[in-house]
Amino acid sequence: MSTGRGASDVTEPHQTHEPVAQRVTGAAGSSVTDAASASVTDSITQDRVIPQATVTRLAAYLRVLGVMSDRGTSIVSSEELAQASGVGSAKLRKDLSFLGPNGVRGVGYDVNRLRIRIERALGLDRGHKVVLVGVGNLGKALVGYGGFSRRGFEMVGLFDSDADRIGSRVGDLVVRSTEELTVACRELNATIGVISTPDEAAQGVCDQFVSAGLRCIMSFSPIALDVPDHVELRRVDLAVEMQVLSFNSARNADQASSAPRVRVAHAASASSVPSTSSPAPVGAGSTRNGSVIAP
Numbered sequence: 001m002s003t004g005r006g007a008s009d010v011t012e013p014h015q016t017h018e019p020v021a022q023r024v025t026g027a028a029g030s031s032v033t034d035a036a037s038a039s040v041t042d043s044i045t046q047d048r049v050i051p052q053a054t055v056t057r058l059a060a061y062l063r064v065l066g067v068m069s070d071r072g073t074s075i076v077s078s079e080e081l082a083q084a085s086g087v088g089s090a091k092l093r094k095d096l097s098f099l100g101p102n103g104v105r106g107v108g109y110d111v112n113r114l115r116i117r118i119e120r121a122l123g124l125d126r127g128h129k130v131v132l133v134g135v136g137n138l139g140k141a142l143v144g145y146g147g148f149s150r151r152g153f154e155m156v157g158l159f160d161s162d163a164d165r166i167g168s169r170v171g172d173l174v175v176r177s178t179e180e181l182t183v184a185c186r187e188l189n190a191t192i193g194v195i196s197t198p199d200e201a202a203q204g205v206c207d208q209f210v211s212a213g214l215r216c217i218m219s220f221s222p223i224a225l226d227v228p229d230h231v232e233l234r235r236v237d238l239a240v241e242m243q244v245l246s247f248n249s250a251r252n253a254d255q256a257s258s259a260p261r262v263r264v265a266h267a268a269s270a271s272s273v274p275s276t277s278s279p280a281p282v283g284a285g286s287t288r289n290g291s292v293i294a295p
């Protein structure tokens with residue numbers, strides 16, 4: 001799905017909202033142990049292209065369904081789920097239609113069954129092992145966040161280059177030297193690498209992840225990173241999200257006062273971030289690295 005790499009590569013199609021695609025292959029090997037999984041596995045048979053924006057919303061539905069499940073809710077209507085997720089019910093139904101037949105008209109969706117379906121679509125049923133490099137303020141905060149493990153992302157390795165940090169314990173893990181990173185990624189069967197180092201170290205860490213065979217990298221550095229085509233790279237920049245918030249807020253204020261202003265495509269709102277440290281205008285076309293923040 002990925003195309004060329006490089007700092008100037010700011011128009012890669014796979015990070016745009018539409019019509020970027022992800023394949024859902026229901027037959028993929030599942031390790032789901034939930035009792036509902038068997039029937040779900042049987043019924044997901046399609047191989048459909050899912051727009052990136054839908055993938056992002058599926059993650060949001062999954063989060064809401066998790067809360068509902070924890071509260072003991074077993075059935076939810078599309079209206080309830082849509083409202084709790086902050087989207088329209090027509091959009092929700094369209095999104096869920098990518099997963100195949102879902103729910104019962106007049107009854108609603110089985111919460112656990114739908115969760116499993118979405119987990120399968122997002123590839124979460126296989127579980128992910130995460131290694132993180134750069135165990136500073138941000139890195140420690142990420143390690144301390146329990147939401148990752150609850151959603152199937154197990155932190156298995158922490159790495160840093162600072163002798164004072166190497167050997168220290170953060171959570172259940174001992175920080176190791178980045179000199180061990182490549183070998184350790186393989187030993188730990190890591191599937192996702194997280195970069196939370198200063199910008200100048202990010203490309204080097206990224207290269208180590210790639211040579212260790214990782215195919216999924218998340219970077220908190222705002223700089224563009226070179227990765228080969230087979231590697232999926234996501235960048236998260238909360239400052240950009242705030243800039244988008246600011247822009248949208250200003251736009252809404254202007255619309256309320258009916259003042260003429262630059263027209264902005266809705267599809268390029270909160271879940272798109274520019275590829276360089278100098279943010280492009282919102283709605284300025286496709287971008288290389290998308291944010292992980294759900295709409």
Ligand SMILES: NC(=O)c1ccc[n+]([C@@H]2O[C@H](COP(=O)([O-])OP(=O)(O)OC[C@H]3O[C@@H](n4cnc5c(N)ncnc54)[C@H](O)[C@@H]3O)[C@@H](O)[C@H]2O)c1
Pocket residue numbers: 133134135136137138139159160161162165178196197198199201204205219220221222236237238239
């Ligand atoms: N994207 C976001 O929303 C967001 C938010 C906060 C911070 N950040 C970025 O995250 C990065 C880290 O921020 P912080 O506040 O945690 O910084 P920090 O200085 O507290 O931590 C950085 C850590 O990286 C380690 N490090 C430095 N070079 C390294 C290398 N070559 N290999 C391995 N480890 C190395 C340092 O020893 C340190 O432990 C910064 O670049 C910052 O801009 C991004």
